[in-house]
Amino acid sequence: MPLFDDLAVSAVVFAIALAGMFVNRKNLVVLLMCIELMLLAVNTSFVAWSAWWGGLSGQVAVFFVLTVAAAEAAIGLALLVVVFRNKRSVDVDTIDTLKG
Amino acid sequence: MLSRDIWAAGSEILIGAGSILVLLFEVLARRARPVWAYRTALVSVAVTVFLLAAGSLGRSGVFWHGGLVNDPLSRLLDIAAGVATFLVLVYSRPQLVRHGLERAEHYFLVLTTLLGVLVVDSGGSLLTLYLGLELLALSLYALIAIDRRRPLGAEAAMKYFVLGAMASALLLYAFTFLYGLAGSFRLSVVARALAAHPGSPLTLAAVAFVVVALAFKFGAVPLHFWVPDVYEGAPTAVTLLVGTVPEIASIALFMRLLGLGLGAASGDWGVLLMVASLLSLLVGNLLAVVQLNVRRLLGYSAVGHVGFILLAFQLGGRGGETAAVYYTIVYVFMSAAAFGGLTLLEARGEKSTTLEDLSGLARRDPWMAFFLLCALFSLAGVPPFLGFWAKLIVLRRVIMAHETGLAIFAVVMAVVAAYYYLRVVKSMYFDPPPAPGGDGAAAAAPVPVFSRVWLGINALGLLVLGILPEGLWSACRMAMSHLLR
Numbered sequence: 001m002p003l004f005d006d007l008a009v010s011a012v013v014f015a016i017a018l019a020g021m022f023v024n025r026k027n028l029v030v031l032l033m034c035i036e037l038m039l040l041a042v043n044t045s046f047v048a049w050s051a052w053w054g055g056l057s058g059q060v061a062v063f064f065v066l067t068v069a070a071a072e073a074a075i076g077l078a079l080l081v082v083v084f085r086n087k088r089s090v091d092v093d094t095i096d097t098l099k100g
Numbered sequence: 101m102l103s104r105d106i107w108a109a110g111s112e113i114l115i116g117a118g119s120i121l122v123l124l125f126e127v128l129a130r131r132a133r134p135v136w137a138y139r140t141a142l143v144s145v146a147v148t149v150f151l152l153a154a155g156s157l158g159r160s161g162v163f164w165h166g167g168l169v170n171d172p173l174s175r176l177l178d179i180a181a182g183v184a185t186f187l188v189l190v191y192s193r194p195q196l197v198r199h200g201l202e203r204a205e206h207y208f209l210v211l212t213t214l215l216g217v218l219v220v221d222s223g224g225s226l227l228t229l230y231l232g233l234e235l236l237a238l239s240l241y242a243l244i245a246i247d248r249r250r251p252l253g254a255e256a257a258m259k260y261f262v263l264g265a266m267a268s269a270l271l272l273y274a275f276t277f278l279y280g281l282a283g284s285f286r287l288s289v290v291a292r293a294l295a296a297h298p299g300s301p302l303t304l305a306a307v308a309f310v311v312v313a314l315a316f317k318f319g320a321v322p323l324h325f326w327v328p329d330v331y332e333g334a335p336t337a338v339t340l341l342v343g344t345v346p347e348i349a350s351i352a353l354f355m356r357l358l359g360l361g362l363g364a365a366s367g368d369w370g371v372l373l374m375v376a377s378l379l380s381l382l383v384g385n386l387l388a389v390v391q392l393n394v395r396r397l398l399g400y401s402a403v404g405h406v407g408f409i410l411l412a413f414q415l416g417g418r419g420g421e422t423a424a425v426y427y428t429i430v431y432v433f434m435s436a437a438a439f440g441g442l443t444l445l446e447a448r449g450e451k452s453t454t455l456e457d458l459s460g461l462a463r464r465d466p467w468m469a470f471f472l473l474c475a476l477f478s479l480a481g482v483p484p485f486l487g488f489w490a491k492l493i494v495l496r497r498v499i500m501a502h503e504t505g506l507a508i509f510a511v512v513m514a515v516v517a518a519y520y521y522l523r524v525v526k527s528m529y530f531d532p533p534p535a536p537g538g539d540g541a542a543a544a545a546p547v548p549v550f551s552r553v554w555l556g557i558n559a560l561g562l563l564v565l566g567i568l569p570e571g572l573w574s575a576c577r578m579a580m581s582h583l584l585r
Contacts, residue, residue, distance in 0.1 A: 014273060021266060031262050038269035045276035053283040058276075061227055061285070065272065068234045072265055075241050079258050086251040095255045 006048030014041035028083065028090045032076045039069045108170040110157030111148050111178050112218045118144025119211035126204035137204035141211055142189055149182035162224055162584055166286035169224035172579040173355065173425070177221040180429045181348040184436055185214045188344060190554045191440035192337030194447035194547055201247055201335060209246070210341060213239040217349040223356055224585060225285040226275045233271070233317070236349055237264050240342060244334040256333025260326050267316035267323070274309035277302045278361075287361040287585045294364040307365050310357060311372045318350040320410060321379035324403045328391075331399035336446050339395060340439040343402060344432045351428040354413055359421050360585040366416040373414035378506070380407030381513040388520050392454050397520060398438060401479065404517055405431050411510055412494040415501045422580040423497045426573060430490040437475035437558045441468060444547050444555060455524060460533030467552070469528045471559035478562040480521035481514055486566040493573070 017037035024030045043062045050058025080090060087094045106113070121144070122137045129136075151157050158170050189210060196202040216236025223229035241264070245257035279285060281302055282293035294303055316323040331339050358369055384403030391397040409431070412423040442452040445468065451457040462469040478485035491514060498507045565572060 010276075017269075018266075021262070028258065028262075035262070035265045035269065038266070039272070042269060042272045042276055045273065046279065049276060049280040049283075052280070055283060057285060058279055061279075064227060064231060068231070071238055072234070075238055076261055076265070079241065079245055079254065079261055082245050082248055082254040083258050085248070086254050095258055097252060097255055 003048055003052045006051075007045060010041045010045040010048065013044065014038055017041060025092055028080055028092060028095075031092070032073065032080065035076070036069060036073060039065055039072075105158070105161075105163045108158035108161065108163045109168055109222075111152055111182070112215060112222075114144060114148045114151070115211055115215045115218060118148075119208055119215060122204055122208045122211060126208070134202045134204050134207070137207045138189065138193055138202075141207040142186065144211070145182055145186045145189065145214065149179055149186065152179050152182065160582070160584065162288075166224045166284075166288065166585075167228050169222050169356075169584050171222075171584040172582045174222035174352075176429075176575060176579040177348050177352050177425075178218050180432060181214060181217045181221065181345055184344045184348065184432050185210065185341075187433075187436045187440060187554060187558055188337075188341050190551050191436075191443045192340055194551055195337050195443045198447050198449065198545070199247075199335070201337070206243070206246060206337075209239045209243045213243070213341065213345060217345055217352075220349040220356075221352045223352075224287055226278060226287070226290070226357075226361075227285045229353060229357060230268075230272060230275065233349065233353065234268060236346060237268065237317075240346065243338045243341065244330060246338065247335045250333075250335065252333040253335060256326075256330045260330050263316065263323075263326055267313045270309045271313035274306040274313070277306035277309075281306075287356060290361045291363060291585070294362060298364065303365055304368060307362060307368045308372070310362065311369050311376075314350070314353055314357070315373075315376050317353065318347075318406050318410075319403055320376040320406050321383045321403060322376075324380065324384065324406075327403055328396045328399035331395045331402075332393060336395075336439070336443045336452070340436070340443050343398065343439050344436045347428055347432050347435075351409065351425055355421060355425065356585070358413075360583065370414045370416050373410050374506075377407050377410035377414055378509065380404065380410065381510060382407075385513045385516045385520075389516065391520075392456075394442065394452060394455060394458065394524065397455075397524070398435075401517060401520070402435070404513065405479075407513070408491065408494055408510065411506065412497055415497060415503075418580055420497050420501070422576055423493045425580060426576040427490040427494055429572070429576070430486050431479075433558060434475055434478045434487055434562060437471065437555065437562060438479060440555050440558065441472040441475060444468065444551055447545075447547050447551075449545050455527045456531075456534050458524065459527045459531035461528040463533065467556070471555050472528060473525055474559035474562050476521045476525055478566070480518040482518075484563060484566050486562045486569065486572075488566060489569040489573070 017034045020034040021031060043065055046058040046062050084090055118141060122140050125137045152175055160171050162169050213236055216232050219232030220229055223232055241257055241261045245254050247253050278290050281297060282290040297303060319327040330342055334342060380403050384400050384407055388397050388400035391400060409424045409427050412420045412427060445452040478487035481488045481491040495507050
């Protein structure tokens, strides 16, 4: 049953990325990688459903998601540079001046 | 066919064109002063609001295979977002000039924020909603960190970015489930598919992820912790934007996605939203009491207001949803007046960070103190002001749904809220100024009359509309009775 296999891969990748965001307490770059991985898992899921329905709209959506992911990565890395210039570090622990 | 239907997206096209024009100023005419970018932004927003209000931007309908919806609700929310953006631009410029932050990029990002809100307002498919939301969020991340010398801004932006991107990814993952159920991105098809498969595990997972993501975007407890951080860390002019315009997109997202798309599963998301609403009322209002920083105080109070909005929304049905939309629009203009006052105080060269900075303001600048008083009384829900009617309508809906316990809890929390708002008023009117002799007044620069007049219109509007509340309420009811999807 190919749909189930594809969705399982997507769910496992998504779970790894989500776990990475909570387990990783060290590096902001790893957090950005986790975000990208989540979006890639979503893309896998879109393609799997699209193939199952036999339509193209899910596969078109993947291009939109990829574009947004690229913009998100650009802004995330820019923010990372700003944080590094201010703090001289990209550790998660150093951004704790504001106490939610 | 396309040529006529293109005006259904008229507001989006106008604001998009305006934002590109603003960016071109920066690229092509580097020596032109940023004030021209400001004027272009102001004119494009004003023209869009005027054309929307005149009803000349496209007919009602569903366009482009359901991607775009033009109905009275989208027009009402577009107008509210446009007016709020206009006020934000007018209030923020004097402060940006004084702090050397005025650049064309700032106005460009404000316009793309508005564009994102407009797209979400009229989103008829999952994909449109997602793209609008991302446009809005990405513009905000950049704006919060736009003052590169300010470490707090970079930190707040980074936290907001990581959590916001995670919330967006969760929302998108939920969208893949909905797409899997329906085989289409159209909200009407999704709604039909959900009604056909009630309570399937895929539906439940999608509802849970959607509620988590939307609660984050709106700043509801337990996903509220970014709100006070961003309100404190962002430059004041950006806090003014974050606290107003995106709320319109949040309520539009709730209406379109939960109300129209996932309406069949309202039993499932209703419970989750009720818990989020009660926690927001409790945590937001109690934590606001202990804040000494005015912006953190307003941040936690925003969480409390979101509790009120969700309390109305979770009732389900058009009545509760109308009350939620009404409350959100009213809140946006109260928040605009409050943050606008703080922004203009900074433009005068005063600090507006802590309660002590505001003490004795009534003696230094009676009009500004009065405008802030109007905004705070309205936020607290004191009777002749507009904020009172918003709270009353929500409470009436809750009591009509026989949830008297919830209504009593909400009233108690509104009383707590009145305490901390009145504490700010007391500080402005009855406390002595921080440094006798008034060094604040000596350093004060005059605020441009244009900005002051608009703040006055905004603040007195809260009073006048509070005395004549019928118009806005019937506009909301009309918009909610002709929904399309």
